[in-house]
Amino acid sequence: MEVSSAKGVSPPHLRHDGRRAATFIAPALTIYLLIIMAPTVATVWISFTEWRGIGDSPEFVGLDNYRHLFRSDTFWGSFNRTLGILAVGGLLVFFFSFLFTMLLREMRAKKFLRAVLFFPNVVPPVALAIAWGVLLAPRNGLLNGFLEAIGLDFATRTWLAPDIIFRSVIAGLVWIYTGFFVTILMAGVDRIPKHFYEAADLEGASSRQKLFRVTLPLTWDVLSVAAVLWVITAIKTFEFIYAFGGSGTDPSIATWTLPVQVYAVALGNRSPIFALGQGSAIAVVMVVLVGFLVVLIRRIMHRRVVEF
Amino acid sequence: MESVLELGAAKRGARLASKGFGRLFVWVWVLFSLAMLAWLILAAFKRNNTVFRDLWALPDSNELQNFSDAWDLLNLAQTTLNSLLTVGGGTALTMAVAAPAAYALTRMRFRGASPMVSFFALGIGVPVHAIIIPLFVGLSEVNLTNSLWGLTLTYMGVSMPFAVFLMTGFFRSLPSELEEAAVVEGASPLRVFSVMLPLARPGMVASALIVAVGLWNEFLLALVLTYDEGKRTIGVGLLNTFGAMRYTSNWVGLFASVVIMLTPLIILYTWLSRRIIEGLTVGATK
Amino acid sequence: MASISLNGITKVFSSDGPPALSEVDLDIADGEFIVLVGPSGCGKTTLLRIVAGLETSSGGELHIDGADVSNVPAGTRNIAMVFQNYALFPHLTVAENIGFGLKIRGVKKAERLAQVENVASLLGLSPYLARRPGELSGGQRQRVAMGRAIIRQPAAFLMDEPLSNLDAKLRVEMRGEISRMQRRLQATTIYVTHDQTEAMTMGDRVVVLNQGVVQQIGSPEHLYSNPANVFVAKFIGAPTMNMLVGSFDGEHLEVGSAKLSLHTRYAPQSGEVQVGVRPEHLSMAAAGEGHFKGKVVLVEHLGKEVQVHMELSEAGQQEASELIAIVDPSEAPQEDTEAEISIDNINKVHLFELDSGNTLTKL
Numbered sequence: 001m002e003v004s005s006a007k008g009v010s011p012p013h014l015r016h017d018g019r020r021a022a023t024f025i026a027p028a029l030t031i032y033l034l035i036i037m038a039p040t041v042a043t044v045w046i047s048f049t050e051w052r053g054i055g056d057s058p059e060f061v062g063l064d065n066y067r068h069l070f071r072s073d074t075f076w077g078s079f080n081r082t083l084g085i086l087a088v089g090g091l092l093v094f095f096f097s098f099l100f101t102m103l104l105r106e107m108r109a110k111k112f113l114r115a116v117l118f119f120p121n122v123v124p125p126v127a128l129a130i131a132w133g134v135l136l137a138p139r140n141g142l143l144n145g146f147l148e149a150i151g152l153d154f155a156t157r158t159w160l161a162p163d164i165i166f167r168s169v170i171a172g173l174v175w176i177y178t179g180f181f182v183t184i185l186m187a188g189v190d191r192i193p194k195h196f197y198e199a200a201d202l203e204g205a206s207s208r209q210k211l212f213r214v215t216l217p218l219t220w221d222v223l224s225v226a227a228v229l230w231v232i233t234a235i236k237t238f239e240f241i242y243a244f245g246g247s248g249t250d251p252s253i254a255t256w257t258l259p260v261q262v263y264a265v266a267l268g269n270r271s272p273i274f275a276l277g278q279g280s281a282i283a284v285v286m287v288v289l290v291g292f293l294v295v296l297i298r299r300i301m302h303r304r305v306v307e308f
Numbered sequence: 309m310e311s312v313l314e315l316g317a318a319k320r321g322a323r324l325a326s327k328g329f330g331r332l333f334v335w336v337w338v339l340f341s342l343a344m345l346a347w348l349i350l351a352a353f354k355r356n357n358t359v360f361r362d363l364w365a366l367p368d369s370n371e372l373q374n375f376s377d378a379w380d381l382l383n384l385a386q387t388t389l390n391s392l393l394t395v396g397g398g399t400a401l402t403m404a405v406a407a408p409a410a411y412a413l414t415r416m417r418f419r420g421a422s423p424m425v426s427f428f429a430l431g432i433g434v435p436v437h438a439i440i441i442p443l444f445v446g447l448s449e450v451n452l453t454n455s456l457w458g459l460t461l462t463y464m465g466v467s468m469p470f471a472v473f474l475m476t477g478f479f480r481s482l483p484s485e486l487e488e489a490a491v492v493e494g495a496s497p498l499r500v501f502s503v504m505l506p507l508a509r510p511g512m513v514a515s516a517l518i519v520a521v522g523l524w525n526e527f528l529l530a531l532v533l534t535y536d537e538g539k540r541t542i543g544v545g546l547l548n549t550f551g552a553m554r555y556t557s558n559w560v561g562l563f564a565s566v567v568i569m570l571t572p573l574i575i576l577y578t579w580l581s582r583r584i585i586e587g588l589t590v591g592a593t594k
Numbered sequence: 595m596a597s598i599s600l601n602g603i604t605k606v607f608s609s610d611g612p613p614a615l616s617e618v619d620l621d622i623a624d625g626e627f628i629v630l631v632g633p634s635g636c637g638k639t640t641l642l643r644i645v646a647g648l649e650t651s652s653g654g655e656l657h658i659d660g661a662d663v664s665n666v667p668a669g670t671r672n673i674a675m676v677f678q679n680y681a682l683f684p685h686l687t688v689a690e691n692i693g694f695g696l697k698i699r700g701v702k703k704a705e706r707l708a709q710v711e712n713v714a715s716l717l718g719l720s721p722y723l724a725r726r727p728g729e730l731s732g733g734q735r736q737r738v739a740m741g742r743a744i745i746r747q748p749a750a751f752l753m754d755e756p757l758s759n760l761d762a763k764l765r766v767e768m769r770g771e772i773s774r775m776q777r778r779l780q781a782t783t784i785y786v787t788h789d790q791t792e793a794m795t796m797g798d799r800v801v802v803l804n805q806g807v808v809q810q811i812g813s814p815e816h817l818y819s820n821p822a823n824v825f826v827a828k829f830i831g832a833p834t835m836n837m838l839v840g841s842f843d844g845e846h847l848e849v850g851s852a853k854l855s856l857h858t859r860y861a862p863q864s865g866e867v868q869v870g871v872r873p874e875h876l877s878m879a880a881a882g883e884g885h886f887k888g889k890v891v892l893v894e895h896l897g898k899e900v901q902v903h904m905e906l907s908e909a910g911q912q913e914a915s916e917l918i919a920i921v922d923p924s925e926a927p928q929e930d931t932e933a934e935i936s937i938d939n940i941n942k943v944h945l946f947e948l949d950s951g952n953t954l955t956k957l
Binding site for chain 1 (some may be wrong): 323330336337341342348360361405408409418419421431432434435437438442444446497524525546566569576580588589
């Protein structure tokens with residue numbers, strides 16, 4: 001009798017699945033390779049050239065673009081602001097998301113509140129930027145107007161002044177994305193069966209113990225997904241910053257992050273300099289940053305997945 | 309004994325107080341968002357010269373003029389049509405291609421299925437900025453820049469990773485017995501897929517909505533890949549209106565534009581927010 | 595209908611673990627009702643799925659009506675399957691679910707509908723044809739699943755614990771219904787269950803599986819009265835068979851305080867053996883006349899009979915020494931009293947080898 005190993009043996013109805021699956025997957029894969037993967041590779045290549053775009057031929061310059069970047073204060077400014085969103089924004093987003101998730105659990109209007117919290121995520125970022133601009137406008141903005149109306153004149157600020165505008169950007173991003181992560185975390189928490197909490201209650205666990213002994217361990221995989229999503233979101237977020245920082249035109253340099261700088265140096269609309277090599281090098285830095293952090297998070301947060 | 313009880317009561321009181329404070333905070337946050345939305349909507353009916361003078365006043369007249377201004381500012385007839393074509397086309401094509409791919413990746417057993425899922429998911433992490441330069445160059449090589457076809461194709465590409473990722477989540481959650489029942493009854497692979505497809509419909513609807521909302525709100529690709537007035541999408545239109553505010557200062561017109569762009573979203577959202585929200589989280593929690 | 599023959603069927607899931615099935619041989623006659631029974635994880639469902647074609651065996655041969663079907667896809671084996679959770683398509687009506695296989699085979703609509711109505715009336719589903727599975731009770735869904743299997747008149751029915759999602763009363767009802775249906779259709783059937791009562795009441799023959807190995811194949815009565823080993827002895831019959839350790843010399847058995855001379859002749863043997871006695875073959879005895887003495891720890895009244903749990907006082911050699919006896923209510927002792935129990939019929943005692951657990955060879 002012949003005993004073949006389990007691997008590679010598939011049930012008869014699935015035996016030719018390799019070929020069949022290929023026909024199901026091919027169209028999606030083709031588009032994906034064509035629109036995402038090939039351009040990504042091309043961007044890496046362009047980052048080693050100096051190129052002014054169509055009509056100009058790219059000239060190979062090796063690591064010049066990167067050398068130039070790493071000596072440029074503008075680049076480090078953008079880089080640090082991106083890290084600022086990632087770290088400061090991330091802390092705030094996760095703090096509020098966690099808080100809201102815990103609070104919403106026992107609130108009656110839970111679904112409604114969640115829907116409102118999430119709403120900014122379906123609104124065009126330009127509209128959000130307009131709203132945020134109106135809110136923080138220095139002279140007749142809603143926030144200052146409100147502060148004056150309730151007699152807190154001393155708290156008014158020129159929220160869009162270069163020294164604090166980026167804090168306003170981060171505040172805006174926190175306002176937008178908190179709802180998104182509340183949704184993700186809540187889905188993770190909601191699928192924990194109630195009886196675990198009931199069992200914990202019967203054992204006399206405090207709410208803090210329930211958080212650390214039940215909720216966190218059982219949502220760990222969702223948390224890790226959320227962390228990865230935040231890294232990606234924070235590094236590539238562009239539209240809100242672009243529209244808010246420049247009120248619909250080229251944004252002030254005090255709000256530049258990596259993606260804004262890519263756009264500004266490579267494709268900027270008002271005074272395009274078409275430094276495609278430079279722009280590509282910054283884009284490559286973004287990709288590397290995303291990749292590095294995602295791998296890091298996966299490493300740190302890797303745990304056995306709990307099935308329940 | 310008594311003091312222990314009192315201590316417990318005090319502790320519980322403090323806990324209740326902090327919980328009450330927390331709930332209040334949630335409501336403040338939510339009401340802040342709603343108030344801002346309400347203010348924008350009301351402002352769209354105000355007069356330009358008074359809108360910022362008295363921030364909290366109600367509109368004194370039905371300034372529908374703002375909306376007709378907005379219509380022109382946005383070139384709404386054209387931009388809406390362009391957006392509908394590219395977003396609708398991009399979403400439909402994405403779903404048509406992503407559904408069978410996600411099905412095969414989750415329900416057919418073949419070597420490399422799981423690395424392939426990861427490979428698609430990789431695309432979620434690629435920022436648009438990392439592809440837009442070669443994409444612009446490449447599309448212009450084949451005369452697909454400044455073309456709604458080119459934009460549709462691009463939309464399809466950028467939506468693909470997330471769509472495939474979401475839908476693998478949905479297909480994975482379907483019971484395999486149903487599929488086996490169809491197989492035992494003699495259904496062909498294509499037939500099995502067509503039996504399973506309606507079961508995945510809630511997931512498909514959610515994925516399509518999420519893809520469509522994302523594309524509707526997108527402006528970077530549209531801005532870079534199209535440049536004729538006649539090829540603009542509504543997102544680009546709104547950005548340009550915003551940018552033009554420097555010179556025109558027609559704020560109420562801008563607010564009316566925002567309201568116009570938000571209206572379909574608000575209607576869609578009040579109707580389908582649960583589907584969108586719950587659909588979004590399947591991929592993250594499965 | 596068809597005969598099915600399995601020859602040396604083996605299944606290995608992971609190369610480092612034990613095989614899920616090893617060398618299963620089984621010949622199923624046309625029209626026979628075979629029950630595969632065993633504890634969870636014994637391989638019974640895997641075996642069923644191999645016959646269905648949903649799983650490939652790692653070795654061995656599978657013939658349906660004499661034809662090797664190892665490479666025939668599930669859909670063309672002409673086999674119908676009833677799944678544990680019924681696997682009804684939630685978006686199709688009852689009629690569409692029942693007629694699914696016919697539709698796949700391209701049967702014309704009019705004929706399909708006629709056949710669906712036929713099957714539905716057979717199963718009492720006629721009023722529900724337009725409903726969807728979500729609107730049906732558990733028992734009705736079960737019938738729809740049956741209907742989908744019956745309508746194609748397949749070579750064989752495969753059923754994977756089809757009654758396990760029903761409540762106790764409905765389960766007994768459907769048990770009878772499936773048996774009657776099977777007899778009426780003369781359908782070759784392989785039925786998987788972990789419930790020995792279902793196995794005993796439904797099967798023409800029962801296959802007892804444990805850890806991927808066939809323990810015994812036979813009629814329910816045969817398994818009950820001639821278990822091949824301790825596993826089968828304890829798995830078949832409820833409450834489970836009492837096992838004690840005794841010493842045996844081929845003729846005389848010493849167990850507890852009992853010294854018995856057996857009528858049945860066994861191959862010469864000396865030393866310790868496992869002694870099995872079914873609870874229904876024990877009864878209360880007057881003081882000084884019983885085979886076992888002990889303390890009554892629990893008395894369970896079931897109405898027509900009483901289960902007496904007794905802790906043996908002079909068990910001596912073995913540690914777990916509790917006996918369960920089924921006795922007439924009029925004989926029921928009081929809890930916490932000393933009592934004696936005797937074996938009714940010495941011929942109903944089962945002897946097994948101490949180590950292997952295999953039954954002693956009779957002469």
